[in-house]
Amino acid sequence: MAQFAVIGLGSFGATIATQLVSLNHDVIGIDSNKKFVESISDQITHAVIADATDEHVLNELNIQNCEAVVVAIGEDIEASILCVLHLKNLGIKKIWAKAKSKAHHMILTHLGVNKIIHPEEDMGVRVAQSLSYPMVSRYMGLEDNHFIVKIEIKDSLKGERFNHLMEHAPEIKTLLHKRGKDVLFSIDPNLILQVGDILVVEGELEPLRKLSARFK
Numbered sequence: 001m002a003q004f005a006v007i008g009l010g011s012f013g014a015t016i017a018t019q020l021v022s023l024n025h026d027v028i029g030i031d032s033n034k035k036f037v038e039s040i041s042d043q044i045t046h047a048v049i050a051d052a053t054d055e056h057v058l059n060e061l062n063i064q065n066c067e068a069v070v071v072a073i074g075e076d077i078e079a080s081i082l083c084v085l086h087l088k089n090l091g092i093k094k095i096w097a098k099a100k101s102k103a104h105h106m107i108l109t110h111l112g113v114n115k116i117i118h119p120e121e122d123m124g125v126r127v128a129q130s131l132s133y134p135m136v137s138r139y140m141g142l143e144d145n146h147f148i149v150k151i152e153i154k155d156s157l158k159g160e161r162f163n164h165l166m167e168h169a170p171e172i173k174t175l176l177h178k179r180g181k182d183v184l185f186s187i188d189p190n191l192i193l194q195v196g197d198i199l200v201v202e203g204e205l206e207p208l209r210k211l212s213a214r215f216k
Contacts, residue, residue, distance in 0.1 A: 003065060006027060007030045007073060008052075014029070021045065027045050028048065028066070031049065053082040055086035055089060058083075063087070081111070094114050096114060096117060152196070153196065162188070162191040163189035165214060174201050
């Protein structure tokens with residue numbers, strides 16, 4: 001169990017904070033908006049009404065003890081930048097920050113933020129991917145254009161043999177097959193696919209596109 005701080009408890013920051021708590025971490029949530037703090041106070045470890053643009057306030061909250069700090073301040077770019085500067089001055093090693101614009105992103109990059117997040121843009125990419133590849137229920141991007149993709153078998157592939165499906169993209173590695181509660185990591189090539197089966201595969205984008213053509 002680690003300790004994290006989330007600064008800015010709007011929709012984005014509150015979601016991060018509550019999810020971290022659900023993963024059994026201690027979370028201190030900070031916001032100057034009393035309403036935001038009160039709405040989440042019973043869901044996270046500590047919720048504090050405070051001005052995160054004041055370095056002395058951050059120091060008094062012992063934020064230096066946190067494993068990482070997420071700056072989820074939304075519209076106020078100046079406040080976001082000031083907050084990051086203070087965190088740097090306090091010696092925080094791992095800072096993730098939300099960026100509102102390209103200019104904001106550039107400034108955060110120069111400040112040495114470890115990871116810059118564009119929630120709206122990232123969600124837009126996920127929606128577009130879901131519309132373009134309806135068989136993909138979840139995916140995760142890795143380095144070097146690789147992705148891990150969760151695929152659900154629909155009616156169009158009912159009765160298809162697993163090896164016949166995968167021969168269209170031999171470069172792709174199948175990590176597991178799930179049917180109901182049963183999970184297999186070693187898959188029989190002659191497995192007959194059923195509606196609702198789940199395949200988790202890994203590969204580069206172009207082979208995944210070739211495979212996606214089989215689902216249309």
